[in-house]
Structures are given as C-alpha cells and as structure tokens.
Amino acid sequence: EKISCPVPRGAGGSKVVAVTVGEVAASLIEALSYDAPAAALLSPTSPLTIYHGGDNVTLSGTAFGTSSASPEVRIGGAASEATAWVSWSSVHARGAGGVG
Numbered sequence: 001e002k003i004s005c006p007v008p009r010g011a012g013g014s015k016v017v018a019v020t021v022g023e024v025a026a027s028l029i030e031a032l033s034y035d036a037p038a039a040a041l042l043s044p045t046s047p048l049t050i051y052h053g054g055d056n057v058t059l060s061g062t063a064f065g066t067s068s069a070s071p072e073v074r075i076g077g078a079a080s081e082a083t084a085w086v087s088w089s090s091v092h093a094r095g096a097g098g099v100g
Contacts, residue, residue: 007032009066009088037063037071054081059091 003019014030041060057075064071064085073080073093080093
C-alpha cells in the first residue's frame, strides 16, 4: 500500500515527512527538501539604471517560499532596509541607504 499527497510549496533544507494512522505514527527524517531560492530578474532594470540607497526593487525568480517566509535581500553586499515576500516567485526590497 502507499499514501500519496500533494506537496505544498515551501522553503528550506531537508524536511521530515510524518504520517499517523489511528494512534500509530511514523516519520522519515530528511525525506524531502526544497530547491534553494534562485533570483532571475531585478526590476526596474534597463541599460542605464543606476540604483541609489533607498530605491525599491523587485526580485523575480523561484522558490522564495511561502507567505510566512522572511526573505533577506542583499544589494551590493549590504542587507536591504526592508523586504516583503510577494509570492513564490517575487520579493520586494528597499536598498540600504548609502549603497550605490
């Protein structure tokens, strides 16, 4: 016999998979993991874009987690002043002042 279920989107390393039937429980440690986040596009962008500290940007990509995620974005090596998870494939960030 086997049990099948959809896997929700998520983030992070290895996860435990657990199943309970009646009062009997079983689990597998490190049974599945999620891909690391991957940024593919920064906007606004153009050949002449110059970013200044405090500018708002949107990162597009994949595997940015779920609404409970607390994304960390670094621009030019400096942590952004604010980030906001938008979706599985989008994160907003505001660059730190003085970085540019």
